[in-house]
Amino acid sequence: MSRIDVAFSRCRAAGNTAFIGFVTGGDPSLAHSKRYIQAMADAGADVLEIGVPFSDPIAEGPVIQDANIRALAANTTLDGIFGLVGELRQEGYSPLPLVLLTYLNPVFHYGYERFFSRSAEAGVDGVIIPDLPFEERDELLPAARAAGVDVISMIAPTSTERTERIAREATGFIYLVSSLGVTGVRSQINTDLDAIIQRIRAVSDVPVAVGFGLHSPEQARQIGPLADGFIVGSAIVKMIAADPQAAEQQLHKYVKEMKAALGALDAAGGTTRAPNM
Amino acid sequence: MSQPASKPGRFGEYGGQYIPETLMSELIALEAAYEHYRQDADFQQELAGLLASYANRPSLLYYAERLTEQLGGARIYLKREDLNHTGSHKINNVLGQALLAKRRGKTRLIAETGAGQHGVATATAAALFGMECEVFMGREDTERQALNVYRMELLGATVRTVTSGTETLKDAVNEAMREWVSRVDDTHYLIGSAMGPHPFPTMVRDFQAVISAEARAQLLEREGQLPAAVLACVGGGSNAIGSFYHFIPDTEVRLIGCEAAGRGIETGQHAASVAAGETGVFHGMKSLFCQDDQGQIAPVYSISAGLDYPGIGPEHAWLASSGRAEYVPITDDEAVAAFELLARAEGIICAIESAHAVAYAIKLVPTLDRQQSVVICLSGRGDKDVAAIARYQGVNINE
Numbered sequence: 001m002s003r004i005d006v007a008f009s010r011c012r013a014a015g016n017t018a019f020i021g022f023v024t025g026g027d028p029s030l031a032h033s034k035r036y037i038q039a040m041a042d043a044g045a046d047v048l049e050i051g052v053p054f055s056d057p058i059a060e061g062p063v064i065q066d067a068n069i070r071a072l073a074a075n076t077t078l079d080g081i082f083g084l085v086g087e088l089r090q091e092g093y094s095p096l097p098l099v100l101l102t103y104l105n106p107v108f109h110y111g112y113e114r115f116f117s118r119s120a121e122a123g124v125d126g127v128i129i130p131d132l133p134f135e136e137r138d139e140l141l142p143a144a145r146a147a148g149v150d151v152i153s154m155i156a157p158t159s160t161e162r163t164e165r166i167a168r169e170a171t172g173f174i175y176l177v178s179s180l181g182v183t184g185v186r187s188q189i190n191t192d193l194d195a196i197i198q199r200i201r202a203v204s205d206v207p208v209a210v211g212f213g214l215h216s217p218e219q220a221r222q223i224g225p226l227a228d229g230f231i232v233g234s235a236i237v238k239m240i241a242a243d244p245q246a247a248e249q250q251l252h253k254y255v256k257e258m259k260a261a262l263g264a265l266d267a268a269g270g271t272t273r274a275p276n277m
Numbered sequence: 278m279s280q281p282a283s284k285p286g287r288f289g290e291y292g293g294q295y296i297p298e299t300l301m302s303e304l305i306a307l308e309a310a311y312e313h314y315r316q317d318a319d320f321q322q323e324l325a326g327l328l329a330s331y332a333n334r335p336s337l338l339y340y341a342e343r344l345t346e347q348l349g350g351a352r353i354y355l356k357r358e359d360l361n362h363t364g365s366h367k368i369n370n371v372l373g374q375a376l377l378a379k380r381r382g383k384t385r386l387i388a389e390t391g392a393g394q395h396g397v398a399t400a401t402a403a404a405l406f407g408m409e410c411e412v413f414m415g416r417e418d419t420e421r422q423a424l425n426v427y428r429m430e431l432l433g434a435t436v437r438t439v440t441s442g443t444e445t446l447k448d449a450v451n452e453a454m455r456e457w458v459s460r461v462d463d464t465h466y467l468i469g470s471a472m473g474p475h476p477f478p479t480m481v482r483d484f485q486a487v488i489s490a491e492a493r494a495q496l497l498e499r500e501g502q503l504p505a506a507v508l509a510c511v512g513g514g515s516n517a518i519g520s521f522y523h524f525i526p527d528t529e530v531r532l533i534g535c536e537a538a539g540r541g542i543e544t545g546q547h548a549a550s551v552a553a554g555e556t557g558v559f560h561g562m563k564s565l566f567c568q569d570d571q572g573q574i575a576p577v578y579s580i581s582a583g584l585d586y587p588g589i590g591p592e593h594a595w596l597a598s599s600g601r602a603e604y605v606p607i608t609d610d611e612a613v614a615a616f617e618l619l620a621r622a623e624g625i626i627c628a629i630e631s632a633h634a635v636a637y638a639i640k641l642v643p644t645l646d647r648q649q650s651v652v653i654c655l656s657g658r659g660d661k662d663v664a665a666i667a668r669y670q671g672v673n674i675n676e
Contacts, residue, residue: 054573055442055573055574056442056447056448056451056559056574058297058451058454058455058458058560059297059455059458061455062441065441072573077571078571104295104558105557105558105559105566105568105572105573105574106571106572106573107572108556108557108558108563108572109555109557109568109570109571109572110572130297131295131296131297131558131561132295133294133295133296133297133298133301134298134301135294135301136293136294136295154297154298155298156297156298156299156301157299158298158299158300158301158302158303158461159298159301159302160302162298162301162302166298177298177299180299180458180459180460180461181299181455181458181459181460182455182458182459
């Protein structure tokens with residue numbers, strides 16, 4: 001069982017929804033990213049995504065675009081991010097699932113085989129590539145499989161009849177895009193997520209994590225029970241941008257609050273949602 | 278020869294559909310609609326009617342006698358896309374895509390623009406078809422091409438100034454894609470060059486191929502033989518692929534794309550994707566891109582806003598790698614000199630983009646003999662560039 005499988009099984013058994021946090025690697029430095037990841041993991045985050053900065057992140061809203069600019073200004077490279085993953089593995093975070101979110105060009109440029117073997121070596125469990133749709137995956141899938149790294153599939157509200165085809169082939173978890181548009185905090189999600197998740201579950205046992213626009217405990221209480229995972233990106237990056245020093249503690253507190261809203265036992269020992277045991 | 282056997286939407290290894298999942302269903306629907314309408318007599322008739330009665334086609338193939346005499350060598354013919362309605366070749370593609378969007382029930386067009394020619398053409402078609410229109414333009418370009426911004430607004434379009442990244446054409450494409458992913462139902466993204474995810478490179482090429490279909494027939498009528506070379510400037514490459522397309526099977530005809538070398542390839546301040554780029558994946562396609570050693574897209578530079586783009590359409594990448602077409606770098610200085618030479622020799626003020634093709638002709642033509650001819654695609658007119666050229670020459674004019 002992969003680290004990703006173990007984490008989702010643990011959440012399922014405990015009757016809560018996995019919290020998946022995102023940081024842009026190297027924003028504002030790799031040393032900061034490490035502390036943010038550790039703070040979120042210590043607070044109960046189940047999976048962490050590390051964004052590989054890219055010059056032109058076309059699926060991102062302004063918050064993560066700016067984080068990419070800061071990380072590139074700090075000279076963050078793919079090798080630097082592999083180094084960060086390696087350090088986390090050595091420093092007591094060995095079971096923590098770590099997933100890279102990267103645009104395809106840095107991976108293509110690095111070389112698919114080299115990228116995936118370095119990923120496996122460093123301890124990367126999966127990759128999310130927003131500009132690599134299902135039809136184009138074949139060019140890197142053999143290298144990913146050989147290295148044992150999951151290529152996370154994305155499904156969108158517009159996927160319609162593509163949904164089942166993508167879900168059947170998915171491994172690790174499925175990234176369900178909550179709404180049209182780019183990343184960024186939204187006050188309301190109007191997509192019928194339940195219906196899409198039903199379609200996915202009819203053909204696949206792979207956990208479904210919802211992302212794009214999610215940030216609040218209210219959303220966690222609403223959407224959490226439908227899904228296996230709840231992904232927060234821009235809200236975390238915003239906290240980091242506002243105050244890189246205070247962010248470590250704020251993230252710890254935020255993740256605890258979110259995990260509680262997602263049904264985990266909270267710090268006081270009570271539950272906000274009855275575990276399904 | 279025009280397209281090697283590979284997956285649909287592929288030109289050898291280049292092309293493809295590297296785009297977020299949210300857009301995939303729309304791209305597949307667009308591809309199906311395009312496949313349908315390209316064979317639909319009624320659609321083709323309506324488009325041909327618009328090209329003739331609205332866009333002023335066929336465009337002239339003009340024998341540039343004075344320029345030929347001055348340079349000595351092959352006879353120079355100019356394919357006058359600058360005489361089209363809206364002043365450039367962009368209208369050919371825009372009318373095709375806007376008509377397709379209208380038939381698909383879309384009510385809103387979005388577009389990116391560099392020099393503003395594509396934005397103006399899109400705003401024009403939106404006005405003609407009664408559609409809503411938003412044009413994304415980098416802040417630097419809104420300054421270099423202020424006249425075109427106002428022109429688009431006159432036509433009823435909203436111009437969205439893009440302040441992210443390098444604030445030029447690449448960033449305008451990024452923002453247009455972000456807008457499209459946010460509102461795909463009623464909106465068609467009218468990509469202006471032979472680039473982006475499939476089916477755009479093929480569709481844009483087909484709509485622009487009218488240039489070479491006309492030029493080939495016009496030249497054969499005048500000269501009784503094929504040209505020695507066809508020259509066109511290349512940014513994303515739509516006027517070039519349109520100028521080349523019907524000559525591709527004529528292997529004795531040299532196809533020459535003229536890239537923006539800016540201040541010189543060696544300075545790093547250029548936009549020459551073939552000369553200095555590498556294979557990569559960006560803006561929905563696998564092609565050649567200017568990028569750094571980490572696969573980050575490089576900031577590019579050219580005096581010409583329309584060529585100031587870090588990539589090239591996938592069919593060009595394939596024509597370059599297969600050797601069927603040549604791509605040559607032209608500096609700002611060479612382009613400006615050609616711009617001025619053409620103005621004085623022929624009384625034609627061409628776009629600074631097109632002047633890159635004229636600049637290479639100045640080098641090539643004297644090496645050929647009088648029995649031969651060359652065709653240069655004059656992709657646009659240069660009114661928009663007059664103020665910038667004056668600035669470049671240190672002349673202070675009141676705009």
